[in-house]
Amino acid sequence: MSTNAAVMDRLAEATPQKIARRVRGLSDRAVAWLFIAPTMLLLLGMNIFPLIWTIRLSFTNYRANRPNAPLIEKGLDNYRAILTDPDVWAAMQSTAHFVFWTIVIETLLGFALAWLIDRRFRAHSFWTTVILIPMMLSPAVVGNFWTFLYQPQIGLFNYAVAFLTGIPASDFSMIGSVALAPWSIIIVDAWMWTPYVMLICLAGLRSIPDYIYEAAEVDRASPWRQFWSITLPMVLPFIMLAVLFRGIENFRMFDMVNLLTSGGPGSTTELASITLKREAFEKWRTGYSCAFAIILFVTVFGLANIYVKALNRVKNR
Amino acid sequence: MSAAARNLAHSVVEPTPLAKRIAGVLIVLYALLSMVPLGWIFLTAVKTGPDSIAYPPKVVFKPSAEGFCNLFTTRTRQTAEYIQSLPPSASVCDSVTREHNMVIAGPSNFQPRFINSLIIAFGSTALSILLGATSAYAFSRFRVPGKDDLLFFILSTRMMPPIAVAIPIYLMYRELGLNDTRVGMILLYTAVNISLAVWLLKGFMDEIPREYEEAALIDGYTRLQAFFKVVLPQATTGIVATAIFCLIFAWNEYAFAVLLTSGEAQTAPPFIPIIIGEGGQDWPAVASGTAIFLVPILVFTVLLRKHLLRGITFGAVRK
Numbered sequence: 317m318s319t320n321a322a323v324m325d326r327l328a329e330a331t332p333q334k335i336a337r338r339v340r341g342l343s344d345r346a347v348a349w350l351f352i353a354p355t356m357l358l359l360l361g362m363n364i365f366p367l368i369w370t371i372r373l374s375f376t377n378y379r380a381n382r383p384n385a386p387l388i389e390k391g392l393d394n395y396r397a398i399l400t401d402p403d404v405w406a407a408m409q410s411t412a413h414f415v416f417w418t419i420v421i422e423t424l425l426g427f428a429l430a431w432l433i434d435r436r437f438r439a440h441s442f443w444t445t446v447i448l449i450p451m452m453l454s455p456a457v458v459g460n461f462w463t464f465l466y467q468p469q470i471g472l473f474n475y476a477v478a479f480l481t482g483i484p485a486s487d488f489s490m491i492g493s494v495a496l497a498p499w500s501i502i503i504v505d506a507w508m509w510t511p512y513v514m515l516i517c518l519a520g521l522r523s524i525p526d527y528i529y530e531a532a533e534v535d536r537a538s539p540w541r542q543f544w545s546i547t548l549p550m551v552l553p554f555i556m557l558a559v560l561f562r563g564i565e566n567f568r569m570f571d572m573v574n575l576l577t578s579g580g581p582g583s584t585t586e587l588a589s590i591t592l593k594r595e596a597f598e599k600w601r602t603g604y605s606c607a608f609a610i611i612l613f614v615t616v617f618g619l620a621n622i623y624v625k626a627l628n629r630v631k632n633r
Numbered sequence: 634m635s636a637a638a639r640n641l642a643h644s645v646v647e648p649t650p651l652a653k654r655i656a657g658v659l660i661v662l663y664a665l666l667s668m669v670p671l672g673w674i675f676l677t678a679v680k681t682g683p684d685s686i687a688y689p690p691k692v693v694f695k696p697s698a699e700g701f702c703n704l705f706t707t708r709t710r711q712t713a714e715y716i717q718s719l720p721p722s723a724s725v726c727d728s729v730t731r732e733h734n735m736v737i738a739g740p741s742n743f744q745p746r747f748i749n750s751l752i753i754a755f756g757s758t759a760l761s762i763l764l765g766a767t768s769a770y771a772f773s774r775f776r777v778p779g780k781d782d783l784l785f786f787i788l789s790t791r792m793m794p795p796i797a798v799a800i801p802i803y804l805m806y807r808e809l810g811l812n813d814t815r816v817g818m819i820l821l822y823t824a825v826n827i828s829l830a831v832w833l834l835k836g837f838m839d840e841i842p843r844e845y846e847e848a849a850l851i852d853g854y855t856r857l858q859a860f861f862k863v864v865l866p867q868a869t870t871g872i873v874a875t876a877i878f879c880l881i882f883a884w885n886e887y888a889f890a891v892l893l894t895s896g897e898a899q900t901a902p903p904f905i906p907i908i909i910g911e912g913g914q915d916w917p918a919v920a921s922g923t924a925i926f927l928v929p930i931l932v933f934t935v936l937l938r939k940h941l942l943r944g945i946t947f948g949a950v951r952k
Binding site: 342344345347348349350351352354355356358359361362363365366367369370373380429432433435436437438439440441443444445446447448449450451452453454455456457458460461462464465469470471472475485507511512515516519554557561564567568570571574575588589592593596597602605606609610612613616617620 | 648652653654656657659660661663664667668669670671673674677686687688689690764765767768770771772775777783786787789790792793794795796797798799800801802803804805807820821823824827831855856857860881884885886887888891892901902903905906914916919920923926927930931933934935938941942945946949950951
């Protein structure tokens with residue numbers, strides 16, 4: 317990216333003086349600022365200012381439903397309370413479980429699907445488009461409909477599982493049982509987002525030039541060896557990119573889970589963002605939840621940065 | 634390359650017909666399986682209440698407009714006299730009422746919610762494209778101090794958990810009187826979408842040769858004229874693709890909508906799940922709402938298939 321910008325800058329410098337002098341109207345510098353300023357102002361107003369406000373409130377006992385109550389400075393108390401709250405740790409654990417398993421399933425399945433599609437069978441592009449449909453849909457609206465598919469008495473999912481395994485459909489409830497509820501959200505997430513990983517892996521597979529395989533064939537490398545020595549290493553940066561995007565998205569997952577299980581039963585599927593919503597908009601502990609929000613943001617930002625470093629190392633190898 | 638060598642190359646990279654067939658069968662199986670929940674939405678949308686909750690699930694049934702009637706009209710269970718009084722050649726929903734002795738318990742405000750979705754999605758998309766295209770052009774063509782940092786900053790705004798930003802936005806909007814207004818939601822969705830718009834459009838504009846504008850500048854155009862008359866028309870494909878991605882995001886968004894709107898500006902995603910009939914969720918009505926809501930996205934997916942990869946990775950991966 318930076319090299320790209322550098323090339324562009326060099327191109328800009330190379331623009332002949334004659335042309336530059338002929339430019340009438342606003343100077344290039346004025347146009348650049350005119351074009352960038354509105355976007356920056358919007359982002360400052362809707363991201364930076366709120367972020368600073370969040371940091372400010374995170375040191376207080378502010379409650380949004382009692383705006384006129386006296387404001388008490390609490391220093392780092394909110395942060396201390398969050399980091400020692402067993403419920404918060406439970407939520408972080410649920411989130412980690414959810415992120416881990418969705419990434420494992422989506423990566424394995426997504427790569428396998430991409431690898432199959434790369435065989436370029438008849439009408440493969442049509443079926444690729446069909447497979448991509450779930451990820452374009454609204455997670456909330458679709459998550460809500462999955463509660464219908466998961467109904468123990470009437471749901472299609474339970475009927476299919478009962479039909480295949482012989483366990484009576486009314487004997488288990490995907491979103492009602494403590495053991496199965498985490499998997500009910502993992503299944504829906506995998507259904508929606510496996511196509512995403514597949515698409516990125518497919519781009520990776522298509523980026524490998526054919527001549528590498530031809531050379532390997534000349535060297536009499538077995539198909540197995542070709543897969544481990546050529547295919548996988550060359551697709552790895554793409555897989556890591558998919559994992560990064562999915563990891564960030566699922567770490568902050570709210571919509572689908574809120575509608576599917578809303579954290580229940582008990583708090584088995586209470587992901588961090590569900591806890592945050594409860595604290596902020598049901599218990600109205602605004603100061604406390606602002607501190608929680610900052611912790612979450614720093615966590616995802618930090619993890620993403622470490623990961624991007626690893627990604628760059630793999631890319632440059 | 635000789636004919637023999639080309640044949641060899643062909644046999645190396647081209648999978649055997651058998652491998653192709655096996656791959657094809659597996660992919661088609663997965664595609665069909667993953668379409669089952671979607672198919673079930675469309676089937677449930679045209680079922681009657683009892684058919685929708687029958688066990689075992691019904692695949693063969695008599696289609697009914699009950700779900701759509703419940704979704705768009707406010708009907709309660711009718712008395713026998715009222716049903717008798719209906720004229721024989723009444724509207725579809727009247728004849729549904731006659732047949733099924735309807736129906737819905739909750740208020741049916743689907744239509745205004747749907748219209749809100751349309752206004753907010755299109756409004757924020759238009760604004761995102763306007764701001765995104767101008768910024769992308771500046772980033773693509775000018776030497777902007779700290780360009781890489783600014784671009785990364787724009788991207789990083791997308792990493793915030795929506796709930797985390799929702800708290801201060803809620804407070805800020807309450808002060809400004811923007812809570813539960815369409816303008817507020819349009820501004821918010823624009824702020825979320827702007828990162829995607831800038832990154833994608835910058836990628837598309839980088840690909841337009843600079844010579845076009847330079848020629849226009851030599852011909853006496855100003856920078857602004859060159860941008861509007863030369864660059865924008867060249868970038869039409871990219872702009873359309875970017876617009877559809879912004880549209881899909883704003884259309885599907887739920888977290889901000891559920892936290893910041895309660896009625897006036899509420900969009901369809903928070904509303905569809907709370908459509909209640911008598912004795913619980915009215916599944917045919919929910920399914921018809923879902924189906925209507927999903928159809929535009931299905932169309933867009935087909936239109937966008939060439940750009941999907943770019944759009945979902947912010948242009949980080951290109952095909």
